[in-house]
Amino acid sequence: AQSVTQLDSQVPVFEEAPVELRCNYSSSVSVYLFWYVQYPNQGLQLLLKYLSGSTLVKGINGFEAEFNKSQTSFHLRKPSVHISDTAEYFCAVRRFSGTYKYIFGTGTRLKVLA
Amino acid sequence: DVKVTQSSRYLVKRTGEKVFLECVQDMDHENMFWYRQDPGLGLRLIYFSYDVKMKEKGDIPEGYSVSREKKERFSLILESASTNQTSMYLCASSWRGPEETQYFGPGTRLLVL
Incomplete structure (x- = not known):
């Protein structure tokens, strides 16, 4: 079974x-990896995904993520955040085959302060 | 642009009522999903469908059923609503491949009194 942990709420x-x-x-x-963003009062939209290579x-809006297979991590980064980046961010995985299911993490609420 | 629409943004129902949540996508996607979103729990999969009339249980199907009579429409049914089903419900759709992006609707916030 797969699981996703987002350490920071x-x-x-x-x-x-x-x-x-x-x-x-x-x-x-092996899994595919995704980051989604949810702005206030909206559904989720894709930020970026890792498939291979x-x-x-x-991704969009200046975000990037690095896949680290040995540490089984897929951390999301942005060098300089804006107020408009305030949102909830979800990491998700999906197996290469055998299921249509995605497994989502519990989300990280990013609050950008002026 | 892919569009996933949900029939209501906000819904208030009484305990014991039968509740229908409708989702429509306009991209001819094979897969459709229903999630519920609760603070601190993230998104949990209720049901998904990979084709018309085909469905599979997700992680928390108890108290819910679904219907997919047409490819573009996926309905979530609460047979007898209970207060613990108060939540945000999100519908999503995608192409069949495992690498495919899920496209989400805006969500329905359901309050069961």
Whole structure:
């Protein structure tokens, strides 16, 4: 079975500071990895995903994530955050085959302070 | 642009009522999903469907059923609503491949009194 752990439930950060949101996963099989963002009162939308190839993945709005197979991590980073990045961020995994199910983490609430 | 719409943004129901939540997608996606979102618990899968009339239970199917009579429409049914089903309900759809992005609707916030 797969599981996803987002260690930080809330992350406050000042505007223009860098941020890292942590995601660790557990799986005995190969998985695809995703980061989704949920702005207030909206559904989730895809930020970026890792399928294969380069372990550094760039997404929308200046976010990037690095896949680390040995540490089973997929941390999300942004070098300089804006007030508009205030949102909840979800890490998710999906097996290469055998199921249509995604497994989501519990989310990290990013609060950008002026 | 992919569009996933949900029939209501906010819904208030009484305990014991039968509740229907509707979801429609316009991208001809094979897969459709229903999640509930609760603070501190993230998204939990209730049911998903990989084709018309096909469905599989997710992680928390108890108290829910689903219907998919047409490819674009996926309904979640609460047979007899209870207060512990007060939550945010999110619908999503995707193409069949495991690498495919899920597209989410705006959510329905359900309050059961």
